[in-house]
Amino acid sequence: MNSVIPHHLSKEEIIKLGAFYTPEEIVQLVLNFIYPYVEKNSNVIVLDSSAGYGAFLRDVKKKGIEYRAGEYDKKAFEVLKSFLDDEKIFNTDALTNVSRKKYEISEDDFLIVVGNPPYNDITSEYKKGKKGEINCDIDLFDRDIGISFLKSYNKLRADIVSVLHPLSYLIKEANFKRLKDFKNNYRLIRGVIFPSSIFYGTSPISAFPVLVSLYERNVRGMDFDYVRNFSFNILGSSNTFTLSDYTTTDGYINKYPPGKHDIKESPIGLYFHTFRDINSLKRNAAFMLKKTNGIVVTVENFYKYAYLYAFKKLFKPENAWLFGNLSPLVEKDFVESNKKLFVLFALKTNQVVRNLNAIDNIMEYYQISSYDLENYNIEILEKEISAYLQLLTKPNRKYFNYNNLLF
DSSP states (O other): OOTTSOTTSOHHHHHHHTOOOOOHHHHHHHHHHHHHHHHHOSSEEEEETTOTTOTTTHHHHHTTOOEEEEOOOHHHHHHHHTTSOGGGEEOSOTTSSOOTGGGTOOTTSEEEEEEOOOOOBTTSEEETTEEOOOOOOGGGOOSBHHHHHHHHHHHTTOSEEEEEEETHHHHSHHHHHHTTHHHHHEEEEEEEEEEGGGSTTOOSTTOOEEEEEEEEEOTTOOOHHHHHTOOEEETTSSOEEOGGGOOBSTTTSOOSOOOTTSOOSOTTSEEEEOOSSHHHHHHSOOEESOOTTEEEEOTTTHHHHHHHHHHHHHOOOTTGGGGTTSOOBOOHHHHHHTHHHHHHHHHHHOHHHHTOTTHHHHHHHTTOOHHHHHHSOHHHHHHHHHHHHHHHTOTTGGGSOGGGSOO
């Protein structure tokens, strides 16, 4: 049986449970991370609390290393029973009644946790409006199952944690804060990222970065600044990814519906679809006439949403997956100096904007003539904007002169 394909689950169940099984090259990477700790410590036990088909434990058992496996799904558990020792596997929910005792692990054992635990936001829809659910200890609850798993490793007081999880748990500050005691008690030592499209049955269109992590238990923990400056390796590449190398629209362009004290009605009758990151910006609509759950667009801030619209249409780097969970990239000074460039692109290419009653107000505010609108070459516009967007993906972009672009 192929250990990376969950044969007994439908596609809908895979999405609902977050049960994407792990390719062999990723399994081997985790094992390479943990084996040095196995060699230099005594009383080592390797635990995969959501073991699936047991890909992470096959080699561990072969090497004679003490192990434990937990698995809630009964069919997957039967697979585990076919090659692991009965007394070392447990048909249990990994997030309930979490303790070392549950897996017959003593407090003196050196515990290494491995695996590819489920990660799925239970607020997201997976079939006809249905949403996921989570059954867990109250102190482990989070709307994302993967974050609950990380919390469970802290509750187990694991000495080493080497698991897969979305990079967004670390690089989105709001997510990082939700890790709570885990981030306070563990420190990232090594990290390799790869596109989610590696997993069987997933689409490359909305791929996002997944992290193969190595955490050590450490009283110093880690803060967000540590993560921002951490150099992540990229699987199959000599390049690295460091969050602090990139600037996003966070704090510059609003991406959420109006707050309590914000205006609720657009003076020009125009709204922009809310978004969380680049992937959701690409997935959703852009400009809208309906205000339902939309961002209010005014004449004054129109250029910012014209920028987002251009980003949505023209940001197409080869490694787009690497940036999928970030807010849109931006060089603020360039946008502020070239408002007309993005406004003109939106006016010429977006049908909602072209049919807007207030289009004359927008043209007057940004000093765009009817001649500009009708005669400026769209291919030149796209070339100029695409050249700028391409520079944003370069870690050393601060050395580029954006003003050398044509507009």
